[in-house]
Amino acid sequence: MxxxxxxxxxxxxxxxxxxxxxxxxxxxxxxxxxxxxxxxxxxxxxxxxxxxxxxxxxxxxxxxxxxxxxxxxxMDDAGATLAPDEISSSPNIRQVANIPKQGTFDALTALNSDIAFQDGYAYAGNYNGFMVYDVRNPKRPKIVTQVLCPGSQNDITVYGNLLFLSTDTSRNDDSCNSTTQSATIKESWEGIKIFDISNKSAPRYIKSVETNCGSHTHTLVPSADRRTAYLYVSSYSPNATFPDCQPPHDLISIVKVPLRNPTSAALIGTPNLFPDGGFPGSPTGSATTGCHDITAYPAKRIAAGACMGDGILMDIADPEAPRVISRVRDTTNFAFWHSATFNQSGDKVIFTDELGGGGAPTCNPTIGPNRGADAIYDIHGRGDNRTLEFKSYYKIPRTNANTENCVAHNGSLVPVLGRDIMVQAWYQGGISVFDFTDSAHPVEIGYWERGPLSDTQAITGGSWSAYWYNGFVFSNDIQKGLDVLEVNDWRVWTAKLNRIGTLNTQSQPWYWGPPGF
Structure with a gap:
C-alpha cells in the first residue's frame, strides 16, 4: 500500500x-x-x-x-467464523509442510512476496531479501540459505544460473546494504538486481539496472534461441517531484540480459503502451500510469498486461518490441487491474482486481462478489484481430473478518489435461482452487484457509502467491512463511503427472506442449 x-x-x-x-x-x-x-x-x-x-x-x-x-x-463480517490461526479447508486439500519466517525476515514489516522455482528449489521473495528452499521432497522442505537484500517488494524470477529481483522502494544506492532515501533525490536508486545462483547456498550479487519509477514487478521473456532473457519491468505512479519517475509514464521498461555475459545487462527500451494516456481514472477505478504486472506466454507469443485501469493483450513475437493488439476496461467493478493468467490453449485470460491494494477487508457481503474479484475473458480471433470478451467474475464464496486483508491475488494454472483449473492466493482469504473450463460459470473445487492473524486489529498477512509446482501447491504466506499443500481430487490427477524444471508463473509455460517450449 x-x-x-x-x-x-x-x-x-x-x-x-x-x-x-x-x-x-x-x-x-x-x-x-x-x-x-x-x-x-x-x-x-x-x-x-x-x-x-x-x-x-x-x-x-x-x-x-x-x-x-x-x-x-x-463491513458485514457476520459470516466469518474462524478464530485466529484456526485452519479450515475442503476435504480434498491438506497442509503437508510449513517453514516459518526466519531471522531478519521474521518481522511484521518483512512481508513475504512472490515465488519462482527451478529444478526442485523454490526462490521466495521477501521485502528484506529472498529465501532459497530445497523442495525436492515437498513434504519435507529445507532452508538452503537466506539472502539479506532489502528493497521491497523483491518480486523474483530465475533462469539458468541467474536470479532477478525487483526493487520498488527508493534506496540510497543499489547495494544490498542500502537504506531508504526519498525518490525526490536524483541519486536515489530503484530497478533490477541480478544474482548468480550457480551456488544455491551462496548467491552472488553481480549486476544492477536502474529503471524509470523502479520495478514493482518484472516478467521474464526468454529469446527463441535461449541466449537472452528479456525482463519486462512494470512500474507506475509517476510524480513531477521524482527526477527518475516523471509523468507521463505510460510505458514499461525492457532490460536485456545476455545469458553468457549477464554483467552487460542493460535497459534497451521503454515502449509506450498507452499513446492516448490510458484510462484517466474515476472515483471507482485507478488511472493508468503504467502497468502493475505482465504475464507472458512465450510459446504462444502473447502477453497480457494488468495496467491499473486497463487490461491489455500484446503480441511479443519480437520481445524487444511488444505491441498492444487489444484492450479492455471494466469501469463498473474493477478498481485496479493487478495480474493475469492464460489458460493452456491461450484462448482465455483471467485478470485480477486488487481492490484496496491488498490491505483491505473486501471478502464480505458489503463489497459483494464482483469487486476485488477475478474477471474471466475469452480471446477471439487471430493475430492482430484478437479481441477480449468478458464472460464472468470469480470470487471466493467465504466471508472474511474485518481484521483480514482479502482480495484476489497471485495464482497459477493447475496443469490438468482437458480442463482449465487455477489455484490462487487471496491473502488472508487463503487459497482457492477453481475450474473455469466453462468461462461463464467458474466453480470452486477446493480451498485452504487460516483464520485471522488477530481478531482485534488488522495485520497485513495471508498468502501472497499460491502456485502449482510438480504436484503440490506452494504458498508464500506474508507472515507465516512457506506453506506446502496437497490437493487430492480426481479433477487434478493429470496435473500430478506433469513435471517442469523452471517455473516463473508470469512467464507462463506450455505445460503439455512439444519439447523445447
Missing part, C-alpha cells in the same frame, strides 16, 4: 497517487502493525477513525472505491 503521512504527530497515513505501488511503503509507515480503515487509511489501533481523513481526496486519488473509506468494522 502506498502511503504518505497526513500528520506526522499523529502517525496517520493515507493513500496518495504519487508514491509508486499500492504496496509501496514510505519510511515510517508501519503497515503491518496498523489497522486498515477501508482501503485508504492506515492508523495505529488507538487512532482509528474515518473522520480524520478526507474521503473525497481518497476517491480522487483514483486507486480505491470511495465507499471503502470506512472503519473496517462497518
Amino acid at each position: 502506498s502511503t504518505q503521512p497526513i500528520d506526522p504527530r499523529k502517525g496517520m497515513y493515507m493513500i496518495a497517487d504519487t508514491p509508486r505501488g499500492l504496496w509501496r511503503l514510505r519510511a515510517g509507515a508501519l503497515l503491518a502493525t496498523a489497522v486498515v480503515l477501508g482501503t485508504g487509511l492506515v492508523a495505529t489501533p488507538s487512532q482509528a477513525s474515518p473522520s480524520t481523513v478526507d474521503c473525497a481526496a481518497l476517491a480522487a486519488a483514483g486507486d480505491n472505491f470511495a465507499e471503502l473509506c470506512l472503519d473496517g468494522t462497518a
